[in-house]
Amino acid sequence: MTARRIGVGGAAEPYDVVVGSGIFGELPEQVGGKAAKIAVVRPEGLGEVARPALRALQAAGYTVYDMAVPDGESAKDIAVAADLWSRLGRAGFTRTDAVVGIGGGATTDLAGFVAATWLRGVRVVLVPTTLLGMVDAAVGGKTGINTPEGKNLVGAFHPPAGVLCDIATLPSLPAADYIGGLAEVVKAGFIADPVILDRIEEDPEGATRPEGRHTRELIERAIAVKAEVVSDDLRESGRREILNYGHTLGHAIERAEGYTFRHGYAVSIGMVYAAELARLDGRLDAEAVRRHRSILTSVGLPTSYSDAAWPGLRQSMRVDKKARGATLRFVVLDGIAKPAILAGPSTGLLDAAYGAVSA
Known part of the structure; x- marks a missing residue:
């Protein structure tokens, strides 16, 4: 080819x-x-x-x-x-x-x-x-x-x-590293290209292997999503922010783990958290949240994290690059492939969403 x-x-x-x-x-x-x-x-x-x-x-x-x-x-x-x-x-x-x-x-x-x-x-x-x-x-x-x-x-x-x-x-690549990379592929599917999600659901086991029947298509589609977004917004002054779906909590988890936790694993948990935020804010239906968990779990990615870690994670998110002053900002979904920004969510909303992903 x-x-x-x-x-x-x-x-x-x-x-x-x-x-x-x-x-x-x-x-x-x-x-x-x-x-x-x-x-x-x-x-x-x-x-x-x-x-x-x-x-x-x-x-x-x-x-x-x-x-x-x-x-x-x-x-x-x-x-x-x-x-x-x-x-x-x-x-x-x-x-x-x-x-x-x-x-x-x-x-x-x-x-x-x-x-x-x-x-x-x-x-x-x-x-x-x-x-x-x-x-x-x-x-x-x-x-x-x-x-x-x-x-x-x-x-x-x-x-x-x-x-x-x-x-x-x-x-x-070690299998765990390859699977970690799949989180960013799944992310591209949720924010922009639902065909990615369809391909993974057709053959989740194949998606976890470099030799899978859809591997090259998944890679090319994910790259195409990022290429299109960054071409429109090189310096993250607007639309490029959507590429951070799942990253606000994800980066906080990485920091809590001393950067020994795979990036994709942290982003996977972060995407479920963002989906729960959107559901609780009335933006996303329960089926879309279920689909997050189903797809991520099917390829071996985690969807929950320690309940005891929450106070530290919430504090870490305050220094996230997407924050504006004291206002936290999350990339969320108003539907599959419909990214949006949730700015300044209440403490109660943050806590309730984390309760849905805590182990």
């Missing part, structure tokens, strides 16, 4: 998300011909998966610097970013050189942030190797690192020059 190109606009230079199998050879084309030096930022444990990309860049004549960083969310730290800045400086990277980020969402977030801040912005190409990275983190130009106060509170908007999604890398 040939590679598919999904265009992303809204930035000064539109770019393509290329989806296919065995397409690392297209990486030099994504980088472009101006750069002489390429910094490849990738997790320490991803050497074997990243090697074909490194070879493709070297064969194209680039001087390649292999810059390994810690695995997972521990990479999204100011100390790791500072180390990469030092390595770029020692290697003499200029504004015509480029960064390539290969790995999961944490790695592409970090690589994008370093590219955005080095010399006030150099070219970056992202090569997500996880389902979460492909359908969410690598598309849209958001970059960031974490702080003790919250997730992604420090960052910049810096659209990539291109994104290369080689689905041949997905079978190497």
Whole structure:
């Protein structure tokens, strides 16, 4: 099957998300011909998966610097970013050189942030190797690192020059990581493309495997949803906020767990919480809430969290990026594929919705 190109606009230079199998050879084309030096930022444990990309860049004549960083969310730290800045400086990277980020969402977030801040912005190409990275983190130009106060509170908007999604890398993922990435696919279905939900309901077991009969369609549909939304609103000044469905509580759970809890698992719980908020606010019917639980449970994602954690989670949500001053804002649904904003819900509403998802 040939590679598919999904265009992303809204930035000064539109770019393509290329989806296919065995397409690392297209990486030099994504980088472009101006750069002489390429910094490849990738997790320490991803050497074997990243090697074909490194070879493709070297064969194209680039001087390649292999810059390994810690695995997972521990990479999204100011100390790791500072180390990469030092390595770029020692290697003499200029504004015509480029960064390539290969790995999961944490790695592409970090690589994008370093590219955005080095010399006030150099070219970056992202090569997500996880389902979460492909359908969410690598598309849209958001970059960031974490702080003790919250997730992604420090960052910049810096659209990539291109994104290369080689689905041949997905079978190497642990099953739990792949399933975690499905939360963002399901999210795209609830906020914009109900066909995604239909496909998962047709074959939930297949949806949990990279070899599933609908896998490529699910990935392409989820990417297309994000591409369309971010093309319309690059800097999250309006419609892009809908992509945070499930993320307000989800990010609070991640923080409570010291970022050791999979992002998709937290977002899954957050989506059920948002659905319960919408039901209690008279926006969403009980059947739609049931469908949230049914679909998420069918692919192995959690839908509840500890009752005792609620006071801390409620406090964490106050520093969520979507908050406006003291006013909490939630992305909710007025119906399937009908996202809306619920601003300033009462404490009673927040508590009642959490009561519906607490274990």
